[in-house]
Amino acid sequence: MSNQSPREFIPVNIAILTASDTRTEAEDKSGKALVERLTNDGHHLYDKVVVPDDIYQIRAIVSKWIADPEIQTIVTTGGTGVSGRDGSPEAISPLLDKQLNGFGEMFRVLSYDDIGTSTLQSRTLAGVANGTYVFVLPGSTGACKLAWERLISHQLDYRTRPCNLVEMMPRLLEK
Numbered sequence: 001m002s003n004q005s006p007r008e009f010i011p012v013n014i015a016i017l018t019a020s021d022t023r024t025e026a027e028d029k030s031g032k033a034l035v036e037r038l039t040n041d042g043h044h045l046y047d048k049v050v051v052p053d054d055i056y057q058i059r060a061i062v063s064k065w066i067a068d069p070e071i072q073t074i075v076t077t078g079g080t081g082v083s084g085r086d087g088s089p090e091a092i093s094p095l096l097d098k099q100l101n102g103f104g105e106m107f108r109v110l111s112y113d114d115i116g117t118s119t120l121q122s123r124t125l126a127g128v129a130n131g132t133y134v135f136v137l138p139g140s141t142g143a144c145k146l147a148w149e150r151l152i153s154h155q156l157d158y159r160t161r162p163c164n165l166v167e168m169m170p171r172l173l174e175k
Contacts (some may be wrong), residue, residue, distance in 0.1 A: 019078035058091035078139035096127035131172040
């Protein structure tokens with residue numbers, strides 16, 4: 001039994017980007033799965049786009065969102081593999097002020113239970129840019145569900161103890 005008083009849930013404004021050369025908005029199962037989960041958890045969908053798997057188009061949108069003070073978290077899906085067209089980590093890494101290396105490490109540990117050693121091909125990552133959390137996920141719907149349900153949802157819930165990313169938001173831009 002904890003002697004800590006309960007906390008109230010604090011909703012977060014989240015933008016979703018799907019990077020894909022083959023999916024349209026209508027076919028974007030991974031993006032839809034993320035939107036469904038974040039809204040079911042009580043967060044706010046601020047924006048959602050599908051863009052080609054192109055480093056510069058991805059970077060342009062994510063940069064715009066990072067500059068928007070209303071967006072607190074960005075989640076991208078797609079482009080984390082090893083093919084020639086996969087470039088989400090290259091698009092987003094230069095924008096990050098700090099990386100949250102534990103996210104990618106934990107994601108691959110959890111993913112191993114589902115896909116075995118194939119998880120080593122995932123270049124998923126997370127970090128902070130201009131006070132905005134950024135999560136870069138694979139395009140697989142299963143991977144997006146795993147990342148949200150096992151990692152992101154808990155860290156974007158102010159009630160998670162002993163600590164969470166929401167309680168750090170006011171301090172992200174400290175100098």
